[in-house]
Amino acid sequence: MELLKVDHVTMQFGGLKAINELDMSIEKGEIHGLLGPNGSGKTTCFNVISGVYQPTEGEVLLEGQRINGRQKHQINELGIARTFQHISLFSAMNVLENVMVGQHCRTNAGIASSILHTRSQRLEERRMVERAYELLDFVGLTKRAGELACNLPYGEQRLLEIVRGLASGPKLLMLDEASAGMNSVEKDNLIRIIHAISDQGITILMIEHDMKLAMSLSDQITVLDHGTKIAEGLPQSIQTNPQVIEAYLGKGGVERAKHAAG
Amino acid sequence: MNRIMTIAAGRNVQRAAALAVVVCTLLYPVLFPDQTYMHLIICTLGIYIIVNTGFDVLFGYSGQISLGQAGFYAIGAYFSAIFSKAGIPVLVSMLLAASIAALVGFFLAIPCSKLVHHFLSIVTIGFGEIVRLLALNGPAKLTGGANGIGGIPAVSLFGFQLTSKAAYLYFVVALVLLALFVKRRIVDSRVGRAMIAIKCNPDASEAFGMKLSKYKSMAFTTAAFYAGIGGALYAHLVRFISPESFSADQSSMFLVMILVGGMGTFCGPIIGSVIIIFVTEVLQQFGQYQMLIYGALIIFVLFFMPTGIAGTIRKRYYHLLNRLPVRPGTERGKDAAQEG
Amino acid sequence: MFGQLLAGGIAVGCIYALIGLGYSLIYSASALMSFVQGEIFMLGAYVAYTIYVSFQIPFALAVLLAILIMFGFGVVLQRGMISPLLKRGAQQIQIVLATIGLSIFLKNFAMIVWGSDVKNFPSALGEAPIRLAGISISPQQIAIVITTFACMLALHFFMSRTKLGTSLRAAAQDPMAAGVVGINVPLTVGVAWALAAALSAVAGILLAPIYGVYPKMGAILSTKGFAAAVLGGYGNMYGAIIGGLIFGVVETMAAGYISSSLKDIISFGVLILVLFVMPHGILKVKAD
Numbered sequence: 035m036e037l038l039k040v041d042h043v044t045m046q047f048g049g050l051k052a053i054n055e056l057d058m059s060i061e062k063g064e065i066h067g068l069l070g071p072n073g074s075g076k077t078t079c080f081n082v083i084s085g086v087y088q089p090t091e092g093e094v095l096l097e098g099q100r101i102n103g104r105q106k107h108q109i110n111e112l113g114i115a116r117t118f119q120h121i122s123l124f125s126a127m128n129v130l131e132n133v134m135v136g137q138h139c140r141t142n143a144g145i146a147s148s149i150l151h152t153r154s155q156r157l158e159e160r161r162m163v164e165r166a167y168e169l170l171d172f173v174g175l176t177k178r179a180g181e182l183a184c185n186l187p188y189g190e191q192r193l194l195e196i197v198r199g200l201a202s203g204p205k206l207l208m209l210d211e212a213s214a215g216m217n218s219v220e221k222d223n224l225i226r227i228i229h230a231i232s233d234q235g236i237t238i239l240m241i242e243h244d245m246k247l248a249m250s251l252s253d254q255i256t257v258l259d260h261g262t263k264i265a266e267g268l269p270q271s272i273q274t275n276p277q278v279i280e281a282y283l284g285k286g287g288v289e290r291a292k293h294a295a296g
Numbered sequence: 297m298n299r300i301m302t303i304a305a306g307r308n309v310q311r312a313a314a315l316a317v318v319v320c321t322l323l324y325p326v327l328f329p330d331q332t333y334m335h336l337i338i339c340t341l342g343i344y345i346i347v348n349t350g351f352d353v354l355f356g357y358s359g360q361i362s363l364g365q366a367g368f369y370a371i372g373a374y375f376s377a378i379f380s381k382a383g384i385p386v387l388v389s390m391l392l393a394a395s396i397a398a399l400v401g402f403f404l405a406i407p408c409s410k411l412v413h414h415f416l417s418i419v420t421i422g423f424g425e426i427v428r429l430l431a432l433n434g435p436a437k438l439t440g441g442a443n444g445i446g447g448i449p450a451v452s453l454f455g456f457q458l459t460s461k462a463a464y465l466y467f468v469v470a471l472v473l474l475a476l477f478v479k480r481r482i483v484d485s486r487v488g489r490a491m492i493a494i495k496c497n498p499d500a501s502e503a504f505g506m507k508l509s510k511y512k513s514m515a516f517t518t519a520a521f522y523a524g525i526g527g528a529l530y531a532h533l534v535r536f537i538s539p540e541s542f543s544a545d546q547s548s549m550f551l552v553m554i555l556v557g558g559m560g561t562f563c564g565p566i567i568g569s570v571i572i573i574f575v576t577e578v579l580q581q582f583g584q585y586q587m588l589i590y591g592a593l594i595i596f597v598l599f600f601m602p603t604g605i606a607g608t609i610r611k612r613y614y615h616l617l618n619r620l621p622v623r624p625g626t627e628r629g630k631d632a633a634q635e636g
Numbered sequence: 637m638f639g640q641l642l643a644g645g646i647a648v649g650c651i652y653a654l655i656g657l658g659y660s661l662i663y664s665a666s667a668l669m670s671f672v673q674g675e676i677f678m679l680g681a682y683v684a685y686t687i688y689v690s691f692q693i694p695f696a697l698a699v700l701l702a703i704l705i706m707f708g709f710g711v712v713l714q715r716g717m718i719s720p721l722l723k724r725g726a727q728q729i730q731i732v733l734a735t736i737g738l739s740i741f742l743k744n745f746a747m748i749v750w751g752s753d754v755k756n757f758p759s760a761l762g763e764a765p766i767r768l769a770g771i772s773i774s775p776q777q778i779a780i781v782i783t784t785f786a787c788m789l790a791l792h793f794f795m796s797r798t799k800l801g802t803s804l805r806a807a808a809q810d811p812m813a814a815g816v817v818g819i820n821v822p823l824t825v826g827v828a829w830a831l832a833a834a835l836s837a838v839a840g841i842l843l844a845p846i847y848g849v850y851p852k853m854g855a856i857l858s859t860k861g862f863a864a865a866v867l868g869g870y871g872n873m874y875g876a877i878i879g880g881l882i883f884g885v886v887e888t889m890a891a892g893y894i895s896s897s898l899k900d901i902i903s904f905g906v907l908i909l910v911l912f913v914m915p916h917g918i919l920k921v922k923a924d
Binding site: 084118122123148150155279 | 524
C-alpha cells in the first residue's frame with residue numbers, strides 16, 4: 035500500500051531547478067533510501083514533503099491526500115516527522131523536554147487549561163512525561179534526561195533528533211543523514227534502532243551518504259543526481275547501476291573503478 | 297558555591313525563602329508605618345515585577361523583542377483612569393483596561409509574528425511612541441493632553457479605600473503573587489515549551505506541529521495583559537498620570553530590568569526589578585550624575601553577566617537547579633496518593 | 637504648498653537617511669543593531685560646535701576635524717565596547733542594550749559638559765532663503781541634500797571601487813569566506829562602525845545650524861533613523877536612503893496637510909503598516 039507519493043514534482047528556485055520532475059513512491063512499512071551526491075536535491079525533496087517549500091510543479095500525496103500547500107505544522111499533525119541535516123534540537127531545553135515537545139501535535143492542552151491546571155491537563159502532562167521516558171529508553175538516552183540537549187555528544191544528539199521525531203507519532207519518519215558523524219559503533223546501534231522503528235510499522239525515508247548503511251537497511255532506493263531521478267529499485271541493482279556509479283565518481287572515476295576491479 | 301546551589305535547589309528551601317520574603321514585605325508597613333516613601337517604592341517594585349514577569353514570557357520564553365511595553369503599560373493606566381473616573385468601580389476598570397491592553401496586544405501580535413529582530417523592534421518602538429503621542433495629543437477631555445489625568449480614584453476593596461501606600465502595598469503583593477503563579481503555570485506547560493522551542497528554533501518548531509503565529513501572539517497578549525495590569529496599578533497608586541511616564545525610556549527600563557535580572561527564569565524579572573529600582577534610588581543622591589552612572593552601569597553589567605544574574609546562575613548550575621519531572625510509576629506510593 | 641512640503645520633507649529625509657545609512661552599514665558588517673547613532677549625531681554636533689564656535693577654528697576645518705574625531709569615536713566604540721562584549725558571548729539583544737546604556741551615558745555626559753541649554757550654531761551659508769520654482773528653501777536645507785547625496789556617492793564609490801570597500805562588502809556577506817581569502821574582517825567591521833559614526837556626525841553638523849545644539853537632539857533621531865533603515869530593508873545601503881526619504885516626506889506631508897502634532901503618529905503608523913505588508917522592508921534584505 036502506498037503511503038507517500040511524490041508526483042511529478044519540480045522545485046525551481048529562480049533559474050535553478052533543484053528537483054526535476056521527480057516521481058517517487060514510498061510503500062507503507064518500508065525503509066526507503068534516498069541517495070545521491072551532494073547537491074542532488076535530497077534535502078530539498080525533504081523540504082518539499084514537509085512543507086518548507088511549495089513545489090513549483092507537481093504534488094505530494096500522503097495516503098492519497100494532497101499535502102503540498104499545507105502548512106508545516108499541519109503536515110506534522112498528518113503524520114510526517116523529520117530530522118535535519120544540521121542538528122536542530124531545542125538548545126535551551128533538556129533532553130526530556132525536547133522529547134516532550136516532539137509530542138506537541140498529539141497533545142492539546144492550551145493556555146487556559148494550563149493556567150487552571152485542569153485534571154485533563156495534569157493527566158496529559160503525566161502521559162507526556164511517561165511517553166518521553168519510554169522513548170528515551172528506546173534509544174538508551176534515559177540517563178541523559180536532565181541534561182541540556184546541546185551538551186550531549188554529537189552521536190547522541192542525532193539519536194535525540196530521531197526520538198523527537200518518533201514522539202510525534204508519525205506514519206512517515208524522514209531521516210536526513212542520521213548517521214553523519216557517527217563512528218562504527220554508533221552506526222551499528224543506529225541500524226538496530228532503525229530496524230526497531232520499522233518493526234513498529236513506521237515507514238522510513240532516509241537520506242544517506244553511508245552506502246553500506248543505506249544498502250543494508252533499505253528495502254528500496256531512489257537515487258538523485260542534479261535534481262533528477264537516475265535510478266530506483268532494490269539495493270543490489272542500485273549498487274551495480276553504471277549511471278549511479280558515474281554520478282558519484284564521475285566519468286573518470288568510473289574508468290578508474292573499472293581499472294581497479296581489473 | 298555548589299553546596300549553596302544544591303541547597304537552594306531544594307523545593308522546601310525555595311518555598312521557605314519565598315515565604316520569608318513575602319512575610320517580611322507584608323510586615324514592613326506594620327513595623328515601619330511612617331516610611332510612606334518606602335511603601336511607595338515597594339508598591340512600584342511590585343508593579344514592575346508584574347510588568348516584567350509578563351515581558352519575560354514574551355522575550356525570555358518566546359524570544360520576541362519588544363521595546364514598546366510602555367505602550368501597554370500606558371493603555372492600562374489611561375483606560376483604568378478614564379473608566380474609574382467615569383464611575384466604573386476601580387477593580388472592574390483595572391480589569392477592563394488590562395483586557396483592552398491585551399486585545400491591542402493580540403491584534404498587534406498577529407502581524408508581528410511574521411517579523412523578526414529589528415523589524416519587530418522598530419514596530420514595537422513605533423507602537424510605544426504612538427500610544428504616548430495619542431495620550432499627549434488625543435482629545436484633551438479624555439486624556440488630559442500634556443497635563444495628564446489627575447484625581448484618579450483609589451482602589452476600593454471590601455469597602456476599604458486603599459488610599460495609603462501601605463494599604464496599597466498589600467493589594468500589590470497579592471497581585472504580584474498571582475501574576476507569578478500564573479506565569480509559572482504558563483511556562484511549565486505544553487504552551488510554555490512550545491514558546492521556548494519557537495525561540496530556539498522556529499523552523500524545527502513548525503516541523504513539530506507548533507504554529508508560530510499562535511504561540512507568538514499568545515505570548516504577546518500575555519505580556520500586554522501583564523503590562524496593562526501594571527499600568528492600571530500605577531494609575532491608582534499615584535493617582536495622577538501624564539504621558540511623560542510612558543516614554544521610550546520606560547520601555548527601555550523594562551528591558552534593562554529583565555536583561556539584568558535574567559530572562560527565561562522565574563526569579564529573573566524579580567531580581568532585575570529589585571536591582572534597578574535600588575540602583576536608581578541610590579543614584580538619586582548623585583543628582584546630575586545619576587543617569588550617567590546608570591548608563592555606565594548597564595554596560596558594566598552586560599560585560600560581566602550578559603545573560604543576567606538569574607540567567608548566569610541557572611546556566612552554570614543547571615544540573616543542580618533543574619527539576620526533572622519524576623518518571624510516573626517509579627514512586628508508586630506517592631503517585632497513588634496524588635491521584636486519589 | 638505641496639512643493640514646499642516636499643522640499644522640506646526631502647531635507648529631513650536626508651538626515652534620516654544619513655543615520656539610517658549608519659545603521660545599515662553596522663548591520664551588514666556585523667549583524668548587530670546599534671541604538672546609539674542618535675547620540676553620536678548629537679556628539680558630532682557638539683564637537684563641531686566646540687571646535688568652530690568655542691575654539692574659533694575656521695568652519696571647513698572645524699567640520700573636518702569633528703568628522704574625523706567622530707570617525708575615531710566609532711572605532712573606539714567598536715573596539716572598546718562592541719568587540720569585547722561579543723568575545724564574552726553577548727548576543728544581539730545584549731549589544732542593543734549596551735548601545736542603549738551608552739546613549740543614556742552620552743546624553744547625560746553632554747548635559748554635564750555643555751549644559752542643557754540650546755547652543756546656537758551659526759550657519760556658514762547665511763540665513764537668507766532661496767527661491768526656487770516658487771518654493772522657498774533655506775541654504776542649509778540645500779546643503780543637507782547636496783551633502784547627503786555627496787556622501788551617498790562617495791560611499792557607493794568606496795564600496796564598489798576601492799579595495800577596502802569591496803572587502804567590507806565581502807566580509808558583510810560572508811565573514812568566514814572573506815577571512816579565508818585574506819580579508820581582515822575585524823578591520824572591515826571597525827571601518828563600518830567608524831563610517832556609521834562619521835555619517836551620523838555629518839548629519840548632526842548639517843542639522844545644528846537649523847535647530848541648534850542640545851543634549852536631547854539625538855533621541856528621536858535614533859528612532860527615526862532606525863525606522864528609515866528598517867523601512868528600506870535593514871542592511872541594505874540604498875534601502876536606508878529610500879527609507880529615510882520616504883519617512884521624511886511622509887512626516888512632513890502629514891505635518892503640513894493633517895496636523896503637526898499628529899505627524900509622528902502618522903509616520904510611525906505608516907511605518908508599521910508598511911512592515912506588516914512587507915515583513916522584510918521595502919528592499920527585501922532578509923534579516924538573518
